[in-house]
Amino acid sequence: MDARHRVVFAPSGLLVTVDEGTTVLDAARQAGADLDSTCGGRGLCGRCQVVPTAGSFSKWQIESTDNSITGWASTEEEYTGRRPILDGQRLGCAARVCGDVVVEIPAASQVHKQVVRKSVDLGNIEVDPLVRLHYIELPKAELGAELGGLSEQIGAALLADYDVTMARLDAHVLPLIADAAKQGDNAITVGVRHGCDVCAVYPGYVDRSFGVAVDVGSTTVAGHLVDLATGEVVASNGVMNPQIRFGDDLMSRVSYVMMNPGGDVELTRSIRAALNTMVGELVDDAATSVDTLRPIDRSSILDMTLVGNPIMHHVILGIDPTPLGQAPFLLATDSAVTVRATDLEIDAPFASTYLLPCIAGHVGADTAGAILAEGPHRSDALQLLVDVGTNAEIVFGNSEHVLAASSPTGPAFEGAQISAGMRATAGAIERVRIDRDTLEPRVKVIGSDLWSDDPAFSAETSKLDISGICGSGIIEVMGELYLAGLLDVDGTVRSDGPSKTDRVFADGRTFSYRLFGDADDPTANINVTQDDVRAIQLAKAALRAGIDLLCEHAGKTDPNEIGSVRLAGAFGAHIDPLYAKVLGLVPDVPVTQVASVGNAAGAGAVRALVSAAQRVEIEAAVRRVEKIETATEPRFQELFVNAMGFPHTTEPTPNLASETALPSAQPKLDAVGGRQRTGRRRRPT
Incomplete structure (x- = not known):
């Protein structure tokens, strides 16, 4: 029988007994410890760093020694990620348990509670609950x-x-x-x-009943407790998706399932536990704030609706998601599914749970919810609906014809793959402005209403750890760098920047911009690097190529034919429409026709919760949606390359030019700051 060892995680004090050879990351997952990992435990992200400790711990009767953890692994020797392995720290995905041990999880490696900013707007709807x-x-x-x-x-x-x-x-x-x-x-x-x-x-007499609508996103989970008789949202709550510890993006989680027997069960167990906890918190919140004859408890919930991408949809139902990780991306079912809440391990004994239908292998019930909320299928005018996230969903059309596709943007928009990127937690930079003359920046951070040039900013933010940039800040800093003339159309940080401002500095063979921090203490600075710009270019080009592909399929390539653009999702809801246009995320429609619409998928879930007619409507609507698979479209790659530039390499932007001052054309510079030659050199005579 294999040896088993006890592992204690500090500062939480969680203890777990594991088989010898188990990685510290897997032990943390088994214990439910707060250890980050965005690459699925493949030794790429550097976020799972831990500190093995040596000594006697009488509280747990553990003698922890240097030999309780395996020696330096090849994964660590070869590690080249952006987050260096600090002295005394190990990669949790590489270090293996070989004795009783106490492991400290540093603050930088903990999955911090995210500020989940998903609200719901129902619009006008006739309440007719099931x-x-x-x-x-x-x-x-x-x-x-x-x-x-x-x-x-x-x-x-x-x-x-x-x-x-x-x-x-x-x-x-x-x-x-x-x-x-x-x-x-x-x-x-x-x-x-x-x-x-x-x-x-x-x-006796009970006067009110309730339902729960949940949007299960890859990164965040948002829930709403709703009065079924009135449609009133009486409580809302949001948490991070605990599956993040198995991988930041969907494909990392599918890879985890492929590489770890029973991984699908782990993913299912983690999201179901989060849903059950969320339901309890919603009930607790409402119990103290909602007036009812009978106290609200879990038995007060009579109905639930869930939306999510296809992988979340399958995992919640306990269906193996691996077929969705490879062509032909086959769904187990694309129909609406109804089960008892208790079948999903959600303690709501009287509730039935309705999962909205999926549309295609990468276009899920969350997109169906967004369609239901925003109603492109009810509109005479053309509507472009974009859920900007780790896997962007795109819907384009009107009452005559609706097309849908997904585009693999990756997690860059949400802070991953960015050197100073972070999730939307307190202290994250969320707004950026750069003065066009001085090239000096000012920023706003989550947790403060002040801009950084306000004299009271330092005092107000003294208890906030300003250590990175969240999604909306990343979009704005890229747009501001371009508008300030510090980025070329092709996304190159200009090498003549240092002659204009000391905030631009040589960084290896490229240049970076110091956004926040002290020039005398570069280790604490928040910088925007050339690699950061490239990561955003790749993400935005994938999104824009998907949009342009749908427009071509619809025969509507003139932006002026588009009646409205709707930016949805937890991240899309916080994008300034102007910066979405500056980066070229969306076509060059007038900025007044671009709007952030909040959590459209969640709004669709609430609509389906309070109206039987809405369920009938969306089940019929998705059957009429034409699915476009970007992975098999030959044209996608060409559109992707064209979309790499700011705002776009080939498409003119006359509307944008009338809305903001675009930088004038500047000479292309080489890597050392000299003006690049054009044409052929003249042969010496």
């Missing part, structure tokens, strides 16, 4: 009276009082009826689904 409450009074039982069983009495009362013909009484309700009738002195309230199925029972 589940309704009915109060009934059962006859008093008397010896010799032929009343029938309690189930039959409920059916008779529903028919007499509400003209509801009971077709079924759910099996989980049957054992609860007698006790409910006893507590309510024969008065009970039942929940009826689809107008005929009894799915819940409560003693």
